[in-house]
Amino acid sequence: MGEDAQHTAANSGSNDEVAARVARLDLSFNEHGFDRFGVSRDSIAAGMRVMGWLYRNYFRVRCHGVEHIPPRGRVILVGNHSGGYAIDGGMVIAACFFELDPPRLAHGMADRFINRLPFLSQLANRTGQITGLPQHARQLLSDDRVLLVFPEGARGTSKLFWNRYTLGPFGTGFLRLAKSTGAPIVPFAYLGGGEAVPTIANLPFLGKLLGVPYIPVTPYVLPLPLPVTSELRFGPQMRFAGTGDESQHLIQREVDEVKDVIAGLIAEGRESRRRGVAALPGGR
Amino acid sequence: MRVLLTGISGKLAQQVALELLAHGHDVTGIDRRPWPECPPGIRLVQTDIRKPEAEEAFRSERPEAVIHMATVSHLAMRRDERYRINLGGTQKVFEYCDKHAVPQALFVGRHTYYGAVADAALYRGEDEPPMALESFPELADLVAADLFAASALWRFPERTTAVLRMVYTLGPSLHGTLAAFLAGPRVPMILGFDPLFQFMHEADAVRAIILALERKLRGVFNVAGPQALPLSELIRVSGRNPIRLARAMYPLLLGRLGLPRLTTGAVAHIKYPIVISDQSFRTATGFRPEHGEYETLAAFRTASPPKADLASKPPSSASPAAASTPADASAAANGTGDSRERDSTRGTAVPPGNRAPLADAATSASASDEALSIAAPKPRE
Numbered sequence: 101m102g103e104d105a106q107h108t109a110a111n112s113g114s115n116d117e118v119a120a121r122v123a124r125l126d127l128s129f130n131e132h133g134f135d136r137f138g139v140s141r142d143s144i145a146a147g148m149r150v151m152g153w154l155y156r157n158y159f160r161v162r163c164h165g166v167e168h169i170p171p172r173g174r175v176i177l178v179g180n181h182s183g184g185y186a187i188d189g190g191m192v193i194a195a196c197f198f199e200l201d202p203p204r205l206a207h208g209m210a211d212r213f214i215n216r217l218p219f220l221s222q223l224a225n226r227t228g229q230i231t232g233l234p235q236h237a238r239q240l241l242s243d244d245r246v247l248l249v250f251p252e253g254a255r256g257t258s259k260l261f262w263n264r265y266t267l268g269p270f271g272t273g274f275l276r277l278a279k280s281t282g283a284p285i286v287p288f289a290y291l292g293g294g295e296a297v298p299t300i301a302n303l304p305f306l307g308k309l310l311g312v313p314y315i316p317v318t319p320y321v322l323p324l325p326l327p328v329t330s331e332l333r334f335g336p337q338m339r340f341a342g343t344g345d346e347s348q349h350l351i352q353r354e355v356d357e358v359k360d361v362i363a364g365l366i367a368e369g370r371e372s373r374r375r376g377v378a379a380l381p382g383g384r
Numbered sequence: 385m386r387v388l389l390t391g392i393s394g395k396l397a398q399q400v401a402l403e404l405l406a407h408g409h410d411v412t413g414i415d416r417r418p419w420p421e422c423p424p425g426i427r428l429v430q431t432d433i434r435k436p437e438a439e440e441a442f443r444s445e446r447p448e449a450v451i452h453m454a455t456v457s458h459l460a461m462r463r464d465e466r467y468r469i470n471l472g473g474t475q476k477v478f479e480y481c482d483k484h485a486v487p488q489a490l491f492v493g494r495h496t497y498y499g500a501v502a503d504a505a506l507y508r509g510e511d512e513p514p515m516a517l518e519s520f521p522e523l524a525d526l527v528a529a530d531l532f533a534a535s536a537l538w539r540f541p542e543r544t545t546a547v548l549r550m551v552y553t554l555g556p557s558l559h560g561t562l563a564a565f566l567a568g569p570r571v572p573m574i575l576g577f578d579p580l581f582q583f584m585h586e587a588d589a590v591r592a593i594i595l596a597l598e599r600k601l602r603g604v605f606n607v608a609g610p611q612a613l614p615l616s617e618l619i620r621v622s623g624r625n626p627i628r629l630a631r632a633m634y635p636l637l638l639g640r641l642g643l644p645r646l647t648t649g650a651v652a653h654i655k656y657p658i659v660i661s662d663q664s665f666r667t668a669t670g671f672r673p674e675h676g677e678y679e680t681l682a683a684f685r686t687a688s689p690p691k692a693d694l695a696s697k698p699p700s701s702a703s704p705a706a707a708s709t710p711a712d713a714s715a716a717a718n719g720t721g722d723s724r725e726r727d728s729t730r731g732t733a734v735p736p737g738n739r740a741p742l743a744d745a746a747t748s749a750s751a752s753d754e755a756l757s758i759a760a761p762k763p764r765e
Binding site for chain 2 (some may be wrong): 130131132134135136137138140212215216217218219220221222225226230231233235236239
């Protein structure tokens with residue numbers, strides 16, 4: 101799939117399209133549309149209508165390399181975090197749903213605080229965004245699902261505007277998981293999150309009051325996302341042989357390999373966005 | 385096999401006893417509550433587990449297996465009494481098992497052992513620790529009884545000990561914590577939360593217990609039924625109305641407006657899920673639930689119809705439960721009902737009009753040995 105997988109943007113997320121795609125999801129729903137993790141078919145459809153609109157019309161995500169995600173079987177998507185809160189996660193989930201054929205549901209590994217918040221917890225649980233515990237990751241992978249991991253965690257979304265293309269320290273759990281479950285890693289870079297929510301400061305104290313790690317502050321104070329054209333680049337699959345029980349030293353080296361690939365994808369994406377902005381009048 | 389069943393007058397235990405009898409086992413029961421409809425094939429020793437008459441039953445019957453089901457939840461008993469029954473009773477049962485050389489013991493426990501917390505994983509295995517005890521001290525005695533029973537595995541390695549941690553049961557007998565929680569027309573939920581609930585048809589629960597006994601299971605096993613469902617779906621399918629209240633309003637509103645009273649710890653059980661993995665039980669026994677999640681909820685709804693169902697077919701509703709109860713083991717047990725409470729009629733013919741839901745919840749909960757941990761309806765004994 102090439103440079104613009106998004107001429108489909110014309111029929112942007114019509115209800116029929118979402119319904120048709122939900123019906124083709126490879127999940128074992130019971131007769132009323134619930135799966136064993138509490139994913140609800142109706143909630144996926146409702147969520148994807150919103151996400152599809154954001155994906156195509158608001159952030160106008162340009163997606164490259166989606167063919168690297170296998171059409172079936174277990175896989176871990178690993179990428180960079182940016183932009184105040186997990187818009188990037190939502191857009192990757194939308195890409196898996198709208199760009200893949202057949203569509204797939206990516207399961208983000210949600211931060212622990214989400215389960216404590218009313219509504220957000222309900223929304224996350226019904227759409228398969230369950231708490232990022234090793235047990236959950238293993239269960240989902242052994243069920244041959246798509247796992248979405250941001251190894252920077254909340255440190256990744258708390259990046260300030262001027263650090264938006266940097267990568268913070270990566271956790272190593274995802275790599276051990278990939279090895280022990282035999283799942284391939286598909287690295288990706290998401291560009292635009294840092295511009296959509298240009299964070300100039302984070303307020304951890306206010307966040308604590310509200311039950312979240314921090315509240316991002318933008319030049320216009322509220323952390324509402326700006327309609328910034330974004331880019332999503334998937335790289336070729338990476339496979340790591342082993343049991344997952346290797347020394348931390350060895351694992352760290354392989355994690356750095358993945359991190360380097362993601363840094364490379366970010367650099368490519370910045371270049372392509374620069375050209376894209378120059379080439380398109382009106383600046384996409 | 386000569387089987388001794390403690391807590392035999394409980395609704396689920398009665399069904400287990402009848403099924404054991406049908407399997408050709410020789411059944412003796414101990415319970416301080418009566419069981420008037422106890423069939424002649426079953427010997428009932430009406431006494432407290434901690435009394436000498438109970439030990440005499442061990443001595444004279446020389447059981448080859450003991451199934452311990454005489455535990456109660458905080459719904460039924462005051463704290464001191466509950467501790468005596470749950471922990472003291474379990475201690476005595478295992479003491480007698482050792483003293484009278486009973487080769488096999490089966491402790492029937494609850495999946496609420498694991499506790500409801502925000503960051504616990506779904507599908508918890510038997511190796512997961514009990515959590516949130518500090519916020520739900522009413523569960524501590526059941527957790528202690530469970531762990532004490534499991535300690536028999538290393539204290540008496542020559543004997544076959546199994547601990548079953550079973551999910552909520554639901555079905556025509558309308559007994560158990562979940563049934564009590566869903567009894568009224570309005571069921572409280574916490575605004576913005578909708579946890580997964582695991583439950584199984586009581587006939588499947590009976591089958592699982594007997595399977596564990598006959599396969600001489602050894603170890604700790606989670607026992608679950610069909611697929612877990614969100615609480616809102618349970619409420620919808622059973623024809624109730626969810627009342628969504630903000631967490632902060634719970635202390636003010638519970639126990640009022642026809643809503644059950646919940647303790648602080650119990651509120652966590654409708655906020656966060658307790659979902660267990662029954663993989664090792666399935667592998668060890670080949671157990672598969674025969675009743676699906678919607679079928680189980682339908683059986684509950686038929687036995688405890690919401691007003692809407694009654695209004696739609698008023699003349700024929702005089703004996704709805706009898707007409708629709710599945711012809712399985714539970715149907716037979718059902719007719720026997722519970723003796724201590726007036727509600728022994730409900731298995732055969734439920735007078736639909738006069739069952740105040742809250743009172744109903746109270747009777748089924750206080751009569752129940754199986755009652756777990758969620759709803760604590762207002763009137764208590």
